[in-house]
Amino acid sequence: MKNRSLVSINDFTKEEIIKILDLAESFEKNPRQNILNGKVIASLFFEPSTRTRLSFESAVQQLGGSIIGFASAATSSVQKGETLKDTILTVSNYSDLIVMRHHVDGSARYASEVASVPIINAGDGANQHPTQCLLDLYSIRKTQGTLDNLDIAFVGDLKYGRTVHSLTIALTMFNTRFHLVSPPELKLPSAVKRHIKEANLQYEQYTDFMDVMPKCDIIYMTRIQRERFPDPLDYEKVKNAYILQNQMLTGSKDKLKVLHPLPRVNEITTDVDSNPKAYYFEQALNGVYVRQALVASILGLA
Amino acid sequence: MSAIENGTVIDHIPAESVFQVIRILGLDKTDKQVYFGINLESKKFGTKGIIKISEKYFENVEVNKIALVAPSATMIEIRDFEVVSKNNVKIPETIEKIVKCFNPNCITNHEQVETKFRVFYDENNDLKLACRYCEKNTSRANVVFL
Numbered sequence: 001m002k003n004r005s006l007v008s009i010n011d012f013t014k015e016e017i018i019k020i021l022d023l024a025e026s027f028e029k030n031p032r033q034n035i036l037n038g039k040v041i042a043s044l045f046f047e048p049s050t051r052t053r054l055s056f057e058s059a060v061q062q063l064g065g066s067i068i069g070f071a072s073a074a075t076s077s078v079q080k081g082e083t084l085k086d087t088i089l090t091v092s093n094y095s096d097l098i099v100m101r102h103h104v105d106g107s108a109r110y111a112s113e114v115a116s117v118p119i120i121n122a123g124d125g126a127n128q129h130p131t132q133c134l135l136d137l138y139s140i141r142k143t144q145g146t147l148d149n150l151d152i153a154f155v156g157d158l159k160y161g162r163t164v165h166s167l168t169i170a171l172t173m174f175n176t177r178f179h180l181v182s183p184p185e186l187k188l189p190s191a192v193k194r195h196i197k198e199a200n201l202q203y204e205q206y207t208d209f210m211d212v213m214p215k216c217d218i219i220y221m222t223r224i225q226r227e228r229f230p231d232p233l234d235y236e237k238v239k240n241a242y243i244l245q246n247q248m249l250t251g252s253k254d255k256l257k258v259l260h261p262l263p264r265v266n267e268i269t270t271d272v273d274s275n276p277k278a279y280y281f282e283q284a285l286n287g288v289y290v291r292q293a294l295v296a297s298i299l300g301l302a
Numbered sequence: 303m304s305a306i307e308n309g310t311v312i313d314h315i316p317a318e319s320v321f322q323v324i325r326i327l328g329l330d331k332t333d334k335q336v337y338f339g340i341n342l343e344s345k346k347f348g349t350k351g352i353i354k355i356s357e358k359y360f361e362n363v364e365v366n367k368i369a370l371v372a373p374s375a376t377m378i379e380i381r382d383f384e385v386v387s388k389n390n391v392k393i394p395e396t397i398e399k400i401v402k403c404f405n406p407n408c409i410t411n412h413e414q415v416e417t418k419f420r421v422f423y424d425e426n427n428d429l430k431l432a433c434r435y436c437e438k439n440t441s442r443a444n445v446v447f448l
Contacts, residue, residue: 008437083414103407104408104409104412105407105408105437106408106433106434125436
């Protein structure tokens with residue numbers, strides 16, 4: 001990966017993805033090493049995202065690198081009307097690698113074209129969030145021992161959930177059986193389903209959450225947002241149907257794990273947290289190892 | 303319309319696309335002689351448009367840019383009043399600069415970034431343009447020329 005930008009999960013082959021996951025595994029065994037000593041990583045969060053930013057910054061600092069940057073556009077020169085291009089060209093002069101989050105779709109690809117240093121996309125609008133996708137894959141492999149031939153359920157807002165789209169497309173490389181649970185208004189878009197079909201894989205769509213419970217190895221939860229429904233009554237009808245409660249997990253597979261990209265609001269009740277099948281906080285920790293692997297590998301240090 | 307001695311004739315343009323073709327090929331800014339006709343009779347299409355440009359020849363890459371608006375067009379190369387070659391336009395694999403991305407939140411609609419699309423056909427064999435930046439698809443019905 002030396003000097004290569006990470007913009008979209010779609011740029012990566014199965015072999016390349018597995019190589020990153022293997023490297024992340026070695027960082028999990030040894031997360032504090034001084035290999036980024038003397039390296040400056042720019043963390044440009046034009047759009048606030050506390051979790052992703054802290055995960056990156058923790059990853060870099062545990063490896064002895066230093067961080068410069070900003071946590072929101074309000075504290076950057078964007079406020080004065082500077083273009084993205086100018087910001088990126090300037091920050092390229094000050095850093096060895098740029099981690100960028102931006103609210104505009106495609107901003108990461110554009111930044112990677114103008115920057116003289118590699119870019120890691122930490123989320124570009126509704127488009128891509130490849131490090132989230134890689135940490136999801138890492139969490140699935142770690143808990144199931146494999147990525148191949150699994151039954152994976154996606155639950156909630158499958159229409160607008162960026163993480164669901166990227167992860168679904170990535171999983172088509174691993175012979176996944178997809179179980180898609182959502183209200184009819186928030187089904188997986190056909191452009192994403194086309195990827196499943198093109199890979200000659202199966203998907204089933206459900207409206208009843210309990211139908212998938214005994215079948216799955218992974219339940220990937222997402223939040224249904226009120227603002228996605230033009231009619232508030234439609235939201236009221238479905239809002240409780242896709243909330244995971246502890247007793248619903250009775251009868252699920254022993255090896256089932258529940259994942260969630262976080263932040264959670266109310267779609268997983270807190271009584272699930274102490275169930276050994278809850279995995280979302282460990283999932284967030286795995287993000288640190290995956291990001292260590294990416295930064296080290298892009299800088300040619302691992 | 304008078305014959306040209308040397309240059310290019312673009313025939314069989316859908317009548318309504320002539321002005322778009324002129325713009326895409328930059329003929330509104332050329333210093334060469336340009337003739338055009340709209341709503342001419344055509345045996346194949348009922349009506350058609352035609353453009354003749356003196357002293358100018360086009361590379362295939364340039365010509366193919368018009369394929370989105372005039373897939374039926376024929377490019378005829380004229381030298382010394384004779385037809386030297388006739389070629390149908392082909393829809394290229396990539397389309398750059400001339401089409402706007404349909405996604406209002408795409409970076410190409412926020413900063414001065416030239417658009418780049420990969421052309422593909424969906425399961426219904428409809429043409430789609432995949433944006434290099436936001437990765438969203440613009441369908442033919444939503445194509446707006448810049």
